[in-house]
Amino acid sequence: MRYYTEDHEWLEVSGSTATVGITDYAQGQLGDVVFVELPEAGRAVTKGKEAAVVESVKAASEVYAPVSGTVTEANAALEGTPDLVNSSPEADGWFFRLTLSDPSQLEGLMDEAAYKAFVDAL
Amino acid sequence: MAEDSADLLKLPLDALHLSLEGRMVPFAGYAMPVQYPLGVMNEHLWTRQHAGLFDVSHMGQLTLEGEGAAEWLESIAPGDFKALQPGRIRYSLLLADDGGILDDLMVTNSSHGFYLVVNGATKHDDIAHMRKSLPKGLTLTHMEGAALLALQGPEAVDVMKRLGVSPEFPGIPAIDELKFMQASPYLWQGVRLGISRSGYTGEDGYEISLDPQDAERFAKALLADASVKPIGLGARDSLRLEAGLPLYGHDLTPEIEPVEAGLAFAISKRRKTEGGFPGADRILKALLDGPARKRVGLKFDGRQPAREGADVFVGDAKVGVVTSGGFGPSVGAPVAMAYVDAAHAADGTALEVEVRGKRLAATVVPMPFWQKTYVR
Numbered sequence: 001m002r003y004y005t006e007d008h009e010w011l012e013v014s015g016s017t018a019t020v021g022i023t024d025y026a027q028g029q030l031g032d033v034v035f036v037e038l039p040e041a042g043r044a045v046t047k048g049k050e051a052a053v054v055e056s057v058k059a060a061s062e063v064y065a066p067v068s069g070t071v072t073e074a075n076a077a078l079e080g081t082p083d084l085v086n087s088s089p090e091a092d093g094w095f096f097r098l099t100l101s102d103p104s105q106l107e108g109l110m111d112e113a114a115y116k117a118f119v120d121a122l
Numbered sequence: 123m124a125e126d127s128a129d130l131l132k133l134p135l136d137a138l139h140l141s142l143e144g145r146m147v148p149f150a151g152y153a154m155p156v157q158y159p160l161g162v163m164n165e166h167l168w169t170r171q172h173a174g175l176f177d178v179s180h181m182g183q184l185t186l187e188g189e190g191a192a193e194w195l196e197s198i199a200p201g202d203f204k205a206l207q208p209g210r211i212r213y214s215l216l217l218a219d220d221g222g223i224l225d226d227l228m229v230t231n232s233s234h235g236f237y238l239v240v241n242g243a244t245k246h247d248d249i250a251h252m253r254k255s256l257p258k259g260l261t262l263t264h265m266e267g268a269a270l271l272a273l274q275g276p277e278a279v280d281v282m283k284r285l286g287v288s289p290e291f292p293g294i295p296a297i298d299e300l301k302f303m304q305a306s307p308y309l310w311q312g313v314r315l316g317i318s319r320s321g322y323t324g325e326d327g328y329e330i331s332l333d334p335q336d337a338e339r340f341a342k343a344l345l346a347d348a349s350v351k352p353i354g355l356g357a358r359d360s361l362r363l364e365a366g367l368p369l370y371g372h373d374l375t376p377e378i379e380p381v382e383a384g385l386a387f388a389i390s391k392r393r394k395t396e397g398g399f400p401g402a403d404r405i406l407k408a409l410l411d412g413p414a415r416k417r418v419g420l421k422f423d424g425r426q427p428a429r430e431g432a433d434v435f436v437g438d439a440k441v442g443v444v445t446s447g448g449f450g451p452s453v454g455a456p457v458a459m460a461y462v463d464a465a466h467a468a469d470g471t472a473l474e475v476e477v478r479g480k481r482l483a484a485t486v487v488p489m490p491f492w493q494k495t496y497v498r
């Protein structure tokens with residue numbers, strides 16, 4: 001099941017594990033990504049708090065954790081090819097995986113149709 | 123931002139920027155395109171390979187006329203304006219009484235006086251500063267609303283030739299024969315163009331001053347050439363950073379004097395001997411003794427950019443601060459300018475820059491980061 005946030009992140013949830021990235025709309029707003037700072041495995045992240053930083057040519061932008069949990073893996077491919085965030089934001093350009101600490105936090109998030117309507121209204 | 127946008131001034135090419143889908147942001151009181159759909163990275167690379175069109179109409183264009191104009195200019199800026207020949211341009215600095223930099227500017231001898239281009243964010247302060255000491259008999263005119271376009275890149279010269287720009291008077295060089303830091307009046311389909319071979323990207327190119335009424339027609343004619351794409355502020359910043367060119371308000375401020383900024387070349391030889399410009403004592407002392415800190419270039423080991431405001435360290439000691447930094451698209455790596463204590467400013471010095479609590483390994487390197495291609 002895929003969820004979306006108003007901060008333009010997506011989460012692909014499978015059991016108690018979620019893969020997190022930013023949406024195609026977000027990468028379009030950021031522009032060419034040149035560096036991504038990712039959380040290390042084992043780090044606890046808190047919903048709404050900074051989890052990663054994505055840098056374009058011009059600026060650095062924070063990415064907030066869409067849900068709380070413990071990071072299990074960061075996308076090592078982004079180290080050498082950060083532009084995957086631009087070319088494949090919702091697949092190969094994923095940021096990190098985490099184990100959900102509170103699955104009930106998923107309830108407030110949008111599904112794909114709701115997120116599309118949200119972006120269309122911007 | 124939405125609530126502020128009503129107060130923003132519009133550039134003469136505002137409608138064109140919108141039709142080109144420019145992403146408009148507030149800058150120097152104007153709504154300006156930060157990028158177009160091509161994106162900062164590709165706009166930057168396009169300019170280095172072909173030709174980029176920049177709308178820099180936010181900048182202040184001034185004329186100065188009257189007897190004694192050169193002498194008065196020498197009382198506010200450290201250039202040798204008495205020796206500046208007609209059609210020649212000099213990069214200069216507007217200095218405060220203590221030698222701090224109030225602005226950087228281009229000064230052109232326009233034959234009937236001087237033509238000045240100052241930064242957009244500082245133009246009103248500059249004009250007020252100048253009027254304080256402007257003697258009777260000299261006329262300082264703000265060409266308010268005038269358009270200023272920059273066409274930059276290796277193909278700019280061919281674009282201007284194809285466009286059919288012709289000298290306004292006999293004796294003026296053909297557009298491709300105008301040399302770097304020279305200016306002359308030209309005509310295009312009856313439109314008067316004040317053209318200089320100059321820019322702030324590290325590339326060959328032109329800056330073109332014209333009546334705002336003609337600006338859109340002229341810009342569209344340039345954009346109709348397959349070599350030309352519109353370029354926003356984002357790429358303008360990364361281009362000038364790679365070229366090692368300081369940006370006022372970031373790398374140059376009233377707290378910084380020209381020698382530590384690495385701009386001693388802007389103090390003409392005669393003025394170094396004679397002085398007589400604001401802050402001459404402090405500036406000439408810095409020239410003689412060496413400044414306490416220096417503007418340097420930094421390169422980094424990894425891909426992570428260091429931005430303006432990041433502190434520079436040697437061990438536990440803070441020795442400087444980044445004033446401009448980002449990713450250099452042509453260099454393919456992060457680049458930055460920093461002010462660093464003179465003891466740690468030599469080329470090759472290993473430093474550390476703190477970004478979000480982490481230390482990045484950096485090395486002092488000579489600037490520019492990207493070799494300029496001016497046609498001299």
